[in-house]
Structure formats: structure tokens, C-alpha cells
Amino acid sequence: MAAPKDYYKILEVDEKADQETIKKSYRRLARKYHPDVSGKAGEDKFKEINEAYEVLSDPKKRREYDQMRLGYAHRQARSQGPGYQRVTFDGGFGDWGSIFEDLFSQAGADNGFTTRTRTQNVPEETVTLTLEQVARGDTIQLTVSEPQICPVCHGTNPDCPRCGGLGQVMEPKKFAVTIPPGVEAGSVLRVGNHARLRVEIAPHPRFVRQGNNLIGRLMVPVPLAATGGEVPVKPLVGETVMVKVPPHTNQGKMLRLRGLGLPQRGTSVKGDLLLEVTLRFPEPFTAEDDKLYQQLRANHKEVGGEIHAPR
Numbered sequence: 560m561a562a563p564k565d566y567y568k569i570l571e572v573d574e575k576a577d578q579e580t581i582k583k584s585y586r587r588l589a590r591k592y593h594p595d596v597s598g599k600a601g602e603d604k605f606k607e608i609n610e611a612y613e614v615l616s617d618p619k620k621r622r623e624y625d626q627m628r629l630g631y632a633h634r635q636a637r638s639q640g641p642g643y644q645r646v647t648f649d650g651g652f653g654d655w656g657s658i659f660e661d662l663f664s665q666a667g668a669d670n671g672f673t674t675r676t677r678t679q680n681v682p683e684e685t686v687t688l689t690l691e692q693v694a695r696g697d698t699i700q701l702t703v704s705e706p707q708i709c710p711v712c713h714g715t716n717p718d719c720p721r722c723g724g725l726g727q728v729m730e731p732k733k734f735a736v737t738i739p740p741g742v743e744a745g746s747v748l749r750v751g752n753h754a755r756l757r758v759e760i761a762p763h764p765r766f767v768r769q770g771n772n773l774i775g776r777l778m779v780p781v782p783l784a785a786t787g788g789e790v791p792v793k794p795l796v797g798e799t800v801m802v803k804v805p806p807h808t809n810q811g812k813m814l815r816l817r818g819l820g821l822p823q824r825g826t827s828v829k830g831d832l833l834l835e836v837t838l839r840f841p842e843p844f845t846a847e848d849d850k851l852y853q854q855l856r857a858n859h860k861e862v863g864g865e866i867h868a869p870r
């Protein structure tokens with residue numbers, strides 16, 4: 560952030576100067592640098608004097624300008640000191656930036672200032688969502704810190720115990736945030752005026768996300784896989800569905816359940832649920848089961864033994 564222009568220096572007055580002194584000094588300088596008197600050479604200086612007078616002659620604008628300058632000076636001091644805390648410090652630009660913008664939109668557009676955009680240097684917080692919340696697009700209650708002008712000194716006391724002279728403090732504020740259905744990890748949501756929420760998604764015990772698809776392993780008993788049948792499947796959200804397992808289903812077969820994945824952000828499209836069949840012997844395994852499997856084994860001379868690379 561560039562240092563603010565020193566309007567007091569421009570008007571050749573002391574920082575404590577009263578309105579009358581400022582007015583007198585302004586008139587003297589305005590006469591001296593008026594383009595009619597000093598020509599083209601004085602034009603920029605004349606503009607600068609007027610810009611300074613427009614702010615310092617208005618008690619409200621002057622107060623805001625003083626606070627902004629104070630905040631700037633202290634942030635400069637802080638940024639070089641050992642106690643410098645980046646998040647708190649960065650949080651400052653948003654508010655001061657807006658005061659800055661207000662001030663100079665009133666003072667006229669041609670003021671030679673450039674201001675930071677307000678989205679930069681704003682603290683970013685992290686919110687960890689469950690896959691269910693992402694699927695449903697839940698509304699959640701959150702407490703997020705926002706920069707507020709210091710309630711004790713209003714940015715006027717460099718030794719303020721509350722803000723440490725920064726002129727502002729971070730205050731927790733409650734928000735109801737509606738999660739965009741299908742939001743991806745790493746996305747940033749804007750909350751309130753300043754806060755930015757970086758989305759993280761907690762690992763899920765049953766599913767892994769792959770884009771809009773969900774992937775899981777489905778346990779299927781060996782006899783059911785052999786004969787074919789139906790298996791109850793509880794999707795990420797919603798009611799249990801019966802899934803058809805075809806006869807002679809092998810270990811590793813992928814079953815695709817269309818539309819039971821995650822919504823695609825901003826659309827009505829939904830991804831799929833992909834289930835990898837994992838075969839499991841029924842429990843308990845009875846003496847009769849043993850007899851039947853021995854019979855099966857006798858019917859098939861195949862012994863297997865091929866090797867495949869792991870997937």
C-alpha cells in the first residue's frame with residue numbers, strides 16, 4: 560500500500576492546525592499556484608492544494624483522513640516489528656481501503672491515488688464440510704472474524720490497549736452460509752463483506768469423491784454373486800436402494816448407479832455412484848456350506864494361478 564499523501568505538508572500547516580489557519584494557508588497557496596498566475600507549471604500543484612483542502616476543510620473527511628494516516632503509520636511500524644501478525648495486519652486493508660475510496664470518490668476522481676481492491680489481503684478461513692453437506696447444499700451456521708473499527712479508540716489512539724494502535728480489531732460475527740451443492744475442495748466462498756472461506760472436505764468412511772462421482776466398495780456374499788440377486792445399498796444421501804447383482808459376478812466388477820453421485824455445481828446434473836464388488840464368504844460358514852463348496856471344487860478342475868499387476 561502506498562503511503563497516503565501528506566495533505567498537511569501540501570497545505571504547509573501543522574497537523575494540529577485549526578480550520579481558520581488551514582483556510583488562510585490554502586488561500587495563500589491557491590493564489591500563488593493559480594494557473595492564471597503560474598501557468599501550466601503550477602497546474603499540478605494547484606490541483607494538489609485543492610485536493611488537500613477539500614479533505615482538511617471538512618471535519619468529517621479530515622477525521623477519516625487522520626485515522627487512515629494513523630492506521631497506515633502503525634501498520635508500517637508493525638510490519639517491521641517482531642510482533643507483526645500477518646493475518647491481523649492484512650485484515651486492515653479492507654476497511655481502510657473503503658474509507659480511502661469513500662474519501663476520494665468525494666474529493667474527485669482525478670486524485671492520483673490508486674487503492675487496493677478490497678478482495679486482496681483479506682483473511683481467509685477454512686471450513687471443513689462433510690460429503691453429505693456438499694451433496695445436499697446445507698445451510699450451516701458459522702462464526703467468522705471480520706475487521707471492525709476499534710470500538711474503544713475508533714482508530715485515534717496509537718497506544719490503545721484494545722487494538723494496539725492498529726485502529727481496528729477482528730470481531731467474531733455469526734453467518735448462515737448456504738453451501739453451493741457440489742462445491743469442490745479448495746473453492747473459496749465469500750462471506751459477509753470481508754471473509755473468505757476456503758472449503759475443505761472431510762474424508763468419508765464409505766465413499767471417495769472423484770469429480771461428481773462417488774466411489775465405494777460393495778460387499779457381496781459369494782453365493783449371491785454366483786446366482787445373482789439384489790443387494791441393499793445406502794447411498795450418500797437419501798433412501799436405501801436395491802441394486803441388482805448379475806449372476807456370476809466377479810470380484811472387482813464395477814456397478815454404476817446413475818445419478819446417485821454429487822450434483823454438478825450450478826446445474827441439475829448429478830454424477831454416478833460407482834461400486835466395486837468385493838466378494839465375501841457368508842458368516843457363519845457351516846458344515847453344510849463346506850460340503851457344498853467341496854462339491855463345487857470337485858466340479859471344477861481349474862486351479863487359477865495367473866498373476867496380474869495390482870490396480
Ligand SMILES: [Zn+2]
Nearest residue numbers: 709712719722
Ligand atoms: Zn483502539
